[in-house]
Amino acid sequence: MQSLAKKRLLAALSMAVVMVLGCLLATDADAATKEVRDFIAKIRDENADVRYAAWRSAGKVGAPAVVPLGRLVAGEDKGVAKAASEALNTIAHYASRPGADGERKAVSKELMKLLGRKRPQAVRVKALELLGLTGDDECVLRIARLLGDEKLREDARRALERIPGKASVKVLIEVLGKVPEDFRPAIIHSLGQKNAVEALDTLAQCAESSNKEIALAAYQAISRIDGVPSRTPQPVVLWEELSDREKRVFVGAYLRFADRRAAKGDAEIAQGIYRGALASAEQQHLRCAGLIGLAKVGSASDVDAMLPALADESAAVRHVAEEALISLKDAAVDATLKEALETASGDMKECISKIISARQSQ
Amino acid sequence: MGAKRSISRREFFAKTASAVGAGLCAPYILTSDALGAPDRPPASDRIVSGHIGVGGRGGGFLRRDGAAVCDVDDRHAARAAKIIASKGGKADIYKDYRDVLDRKDIDVVFVASPDHWHGLHTVHACQAGKDVYCEKPACKTIEEGRAMANAAKRYGRIIQIGSQGRSTRAAHAAGQYIRNGNIGKVQKVTCWHYENPVGKWEPDSEPPPGLDWDRWLGPCPWVPYNRMRCHFNFRWFMEYGAGNIRDRGAHVFSNIMWTMHCDNTGPVSVEATGEPPHDGMYDCPVAMDVKYEFKNPDWILTWSQPGRKEMGAAFGCKYWGNKDTLIVTGGDGGCGTERKAKEYKVPPGGVTLFKSPGHTQNFFDCVKSRKRPLMHIEAGHRTATLCVIGNISYLLGRKLHWDPVKERFVGDDEANRLLSRNSRAPYFI
Numbered sequence: 001m002q003s004l005a006k007k008r009l010l011a012a013l014s015m016a017v018v019m020v021l022g023c024l025l026a027t028d029a030d031a032a033t034k035e036v037r038d039f040i041a042k043i044r045d046e047n048a049d050v051r052y053a054a055w056r057s058a059g060k061v062g063a064p065a066v067v068p069l070g071r072l073v074a075g076e077d078k079g080v081a082k083a084a085s086e087a088l089n090t091i092a093h094y095a096s097r098p099g100a101d102g103e104r105k106a107v108s109k110e111l112m113k114l115l116g117r118k119r120p121q122a123v124r125v126k127a128l129e130l131l132g133l134t135g136d137d138e139c140v141l142r143i144a145r146l147l148g149d150e151k152l153r154e155d156a157r158r159a160l161e162r163i164p165g166k167a168s169v170k171v172l173i174e175v176l177g178k179v180p181e182d183f184r185p186a187i188i189h190s191l192g193q194k195n196a197v198e199a200l201d202t203l204a205q206c207a208e209s210s211n212k213e214i215a216l217a218a219y220q221a222i223s224r225i226d227g228v229p230s231r232t233p234q235p236v237v238l239w240e241e242l243s244d245r246e247k248r249v250f251v252g253a254y255l256r257f258a259d260r261r262a263a264k265g266d267a268e269i270a271q272g273i274y275r276g277a278l279a280s281a282e283q284q285h286l287r288c289a290g291l292i293g294l295a296k297v298g299s300a301s302d303v304d305a306m307l308p309a310l311a312d313e314s315a316a317v318r319h320v321a322e323e324a325l326i327s328l329k330d331a332a333v334d335a336t337l338k339e340a341l342e343t344a345s346g347d348m349k350e351c352i353s354k355i356i357s358a359r360q361s362q
Numbered sequence: 363m364g365a366k367r368s369i370s371r372r373e374f375f376a377k378t379a380s381a382v383g384a385g386l387c388a389p390y391i392l393t394s395d396a397l398g399a400p401d402r403p404p405a406s407d408r409i410v411s412g413h414i415g416v417g418g419r420g421g422g423f424l425r426r427d428g429a430a431v432c433d434v435d436d437r438h439a440a441r442a443a444k445i446i447a448s449k450g451g452k453a454d455i456y457k458d459y460r461d462v463l464d465r466k467d468i469d470v471v472f473v474a475s476p477d478h479w480h481g482l483h484t485v486h487a488c489q490a491g492k493d494v495y496c497e498k499p500a501c502k503t504i505e506e507g508r509a510m511a512n513a514a515k516r517y518g519r520i521i522q523i524g525s526q527g528r529s530t531r532a533a534h535a536a537g538q539y540i541r542n543g544n545i546g547k548v549q550k551v552t553c554w555h556y557e558n559p560v561g562k563w564e565p566d567s568e569p570p571p572g573l574d575w576d577r578w579l580g581p582c583p584w585v586p587y588n589r590m591r592c593h594f595n596f597r598w599f600m601e602y603g604a605g606n607i608r609d610r611g612a613h614v615f616s617n618i619m620w621t622m623h624c625d626n627t628g629p630v631s632v633e634a635t636g637e638p639p640h641d642g643m644y645d646c647p648v649a650m651d652v653k654y655e656f657k658n659p660d661w662i663l664t665w666s667q668p669g670r671k672e673m674g675a676a677f678g679c680k681y682w683g684n685k686d687t688l689i690v691t692g693g694d695g696g697c698g699t700e701r702k703a704k705e706y707k708v709p710p711g712g713v714t715l716f717k718s719p720g721h722t723q724n725f726f727d728c729v730k731s732r733k734r735p736l737m738h739i740e741a742g743h744r745t746a747t748l749c750v751i752g753n754i755s756y757l758l759g760r761k762l763h764w765d766p767v768k769e770r771f772v773g774d775d776e777a778n779r780l781l782s783r784n785s786r787a788p789y790f791i
Contacts, residue, residue: 052640059759078563079641086638086645093758096776129583132784133776154787155583162779186787193782220790245460252489255516285491288518319732320518 032064040068043083051083058087059094062103066091066110070127074120085126092130108134112142121151128155132162140167147175153183161190169196176202185217192221204229210236216249223257226264251277255289267297274298278305284314291317295324300332307340310351322351326358334359409729412462412471412492413453414483416442417593419497419524420474423722426451430462435593436572457574459483463490470729473497474524476596477603478582481506481783484521484739485791488513493520493729495722499612499749500742502604504769505782507743507750509791514739522725522735523742525616525694529718532697532704536681536690537621539703541713545683548622550662553614554669555677558605559598561644564590581785590643598644600753605646606677607665608749614679614693616737616745618663620715621681622656625741628766629654629663629748634756636667652752665752673698695721754780 039061042054058065065087072084092111095103111134114127128146131139140163146156160168169191176187188206191199199221206218215237222229242250258273270293278290291309294302309321325337334356341352412430413420417438424431424442426449431442439455446453456462462471463486473483473496481501487494488510500523501507514521527533540548566586569575575587582601585591597603619625632654636647647667654663672680675691675698691698708714718724718736728735747769754777755762763772771777783791 048641052638082641089757090759093760093776096758097760098773098775125583133779158583158784158786162782162784164775164779183787189787189790244464248463248486248489256512259512259516283491285488285517285519289516292516292518315730316518316732 036061036064036068039065040072043069043072043087044077044080048079048083051079055083055087055090058090062091062095063106063110066107067113070114070119070123073126074122088126088130092134096134104134105136105138108136108139111135112139115142115146124152125155128152128159132159135159135163137163137165137167139163140165140171144171144175147179147183147187153179154186157183157186157190161193164194166198169194169198172196173199173202176206181211181214184211185213188214188217188221192224195225197225197227200225200227200229201231204231204233207233208236212237212242212246216246216253219250219253220256223253223260226260228261228266228269251286255293258293262293262297270297271299271302275302275305278309284312284317287312287314287317288320291320291324295327298324298328299330300328300336303328303333303336303340307348307352311348322355325355326362409469409726410467412465412468413442414459414462414471414473414487415475415479415497417474420472421445423472423474423495425449428453429468430454430456430465432456432459432462434574434577435570457577460486463487463492468492470495470725476578476592477608478502478596478601479580481510482581482789482791484510485513488517488519488521491517491519493725495522495524495725496739496742497524498616498742499523499608499746500739501746502750503781503783504747504750506791507746508769511739511743518732520725520728520732520735521739521742522721522728523616523737523739523745524721525613525737525742525745526721527613527617527693527695527697528620528736529721529724530692530695530697532692532699533617533620533690534715534717535703535706536688536697536699537617537715538708538713539699539706540621540681540683540688541623541715542706542708544686544702544706545681545688546685547659548661548681548683550664550682551618551622551679552669552682553611553618553663553665553677553679554671555606555610555614555665555667557648557667558646558650559644560639560648561590561595561598561642563642564588579786581783581789583786588643595644598646600645600757603646604749604753605650606667607650607652607752608746610677610693611665611749611752612745614665614677615663615748616741617690617693617697618679619741619745619748622661624656625738625744627656628744628769629656629751629764630766631655631761631763632748632751632755633761634752635759636756647756650756652755654748654752663748673700 039054042050045051069084069088072080075081091107095107108131111127111131114123128143131143140160143156143159146152160172172187172191176184179187188203191203203218203222207215207222209215215235254273255277258270262270274290274293277286278294280286287309291306294306306321306325309317312318312321337352337356341349341356344352408427411425411428413423413428414432416424416431416433417435421442424445428446428451431439431446431453433439433442434457443453443455462468470493471487473480473494475483477499480496484494484496501510510521566588569587578592591599597609598605603609632652634650634652636650638645638647650667652665656663672678672689673691678689678691678693681688688703689700716736719727724736751762751764758777762774762777765772770781
């Protein structure tokens, strides 16, 4: 009997504890909900100063306010919509401060709720903009679903471009073959922006596209990435099919690629490209680019190709050639220059002599 | 380029480079302009310009040898062509800047488009072999400023950024006065500037006839046309002009960076606070305070809107040395300074600064001599960096630590996400 009474007492006590705890939690939840309600009321206030004060304090209100604010962003009242948008900015930035990872994830989770199809376009765009700043691997798949939405695909792409980490790279690679052709150059660009080494081989494949825009975008993207495709692109588009503008893009990508390889100490690939640029008969700025590149990675064997540039019709090329020959690091350059000096005459002789002196005084 | 064959990676790039070279050797027709037809001086004596963005500021660069004007607003382009005609020249009109860059007769381009276009126009112009005079601020983001500097280096191009304060007598005098130790070790430089406007609401509407709104936006996110956004008022939107700190700050900071010998470096921290308009379309902070810390040597730079006016000037800066102070008013083409600096003569062996013949003239001189101009792109990028990171600190609401060598924020992932452009397709650099 006593033990039964004890059990009943214990049960009653436990229930009482649970009820008290429940009340406390409910009170906390109520308080939180009340805080958000009060906050939203201020965001909706007709007084702009009240709205402003509220949006400035939004950081502390945090994730629970995201969805309610989202409902106001596309509203008819511009002042309220502005306040709601700014409040979302404040929440996102505050939660993204260093050391607040938990808050950032909570905000991202709420922002993803604003991506739903039934939300107004403006709300979804705003959410994507902020997910680009707060988002991480956990957000990627949800955002990626919008790459198939013609009205939102560009905003989704831009968000994925900003979100660091492997998941966003993976998803962009995966969708490349699935999105409409007109959208592929933009996806390719994003992979380049992300320095997506994992994408190099896929991009090499894109460089073989018969669609010029895709092929050129791929070359540009490759030139932005710290690596070389393991698979050699076999371009289909003929040089003659490119317009002058497209040739500029292509050559620009190659030179950027060469600069990257040179910076990584991969002189051989870079040298080949710079030598090609130097051989450009009609475009003085490409000859300049070739000389400037060779100044970094060239050797004594390049001197003979570089010397004629000292007499180039373009002042820019002559100037760059002189500086480049002074800068060449290979010690054998001095001997090559001295040999050239012996057979040179006139202005060329004077120029080579000046270069030799400058190299000696370095 | 068309035949498929199996070659090694390295062979491919070498062979393709040769093909590129061969392709580049395809003969272009040399025009009589280049050879020097009897009624025109040879090309080497004449610099032919293209003008991209010929509205407000851009109209000030129009010249007799302007061969092309380009603007997304037909009215601006038509007016600019008439101005060139009135100077005895003849300019073709374009809407797409790439058509200007395609022109082989054009040697240089003047870029006076809105700030958010500067990066694209300048990098693409370098790729096309043009030298560039680009209006300030050099760039909208750190990434594109670096891309501009890289393009100039890659192609050996001359780029002058339009912070013409450096070419004024007052800035020159002040710089020499300070560099020769007359105020002692500079401990801080304080800038003041009047506040940004508050603005109002206007309904969205259709763009006016002749304005290509999509192209005006370019790399920026799509929004409906609103006359509050362009033309001049783009300055008051963070997405486009980002306020006076980037507009006039690019001028004021340029002279400071020159004087303080910081053209190749930057601060190690930035902290900004500000109050934006409580209502209306504009979102740039009306009042603002920014503090930058520099190291080695140690000094502080501040930017205040409104700050405290000196010598009755609307904007300017004050240098605080451990011996004395010096005020420099303005910062753009209308700089002033104190008499003691104006009358100062540099002693033998003292530090002398380059005396500019005029900002545009300096640009043309450097196009011919191939020497680096006074406000070269590296300096322009570093100056614009101050403006950009100041705004990022304001937006994020916190102090940020900056690595001026790596050009990245230290320990702040969100801030680093804002370094890059995140451009709208197809407007990529």
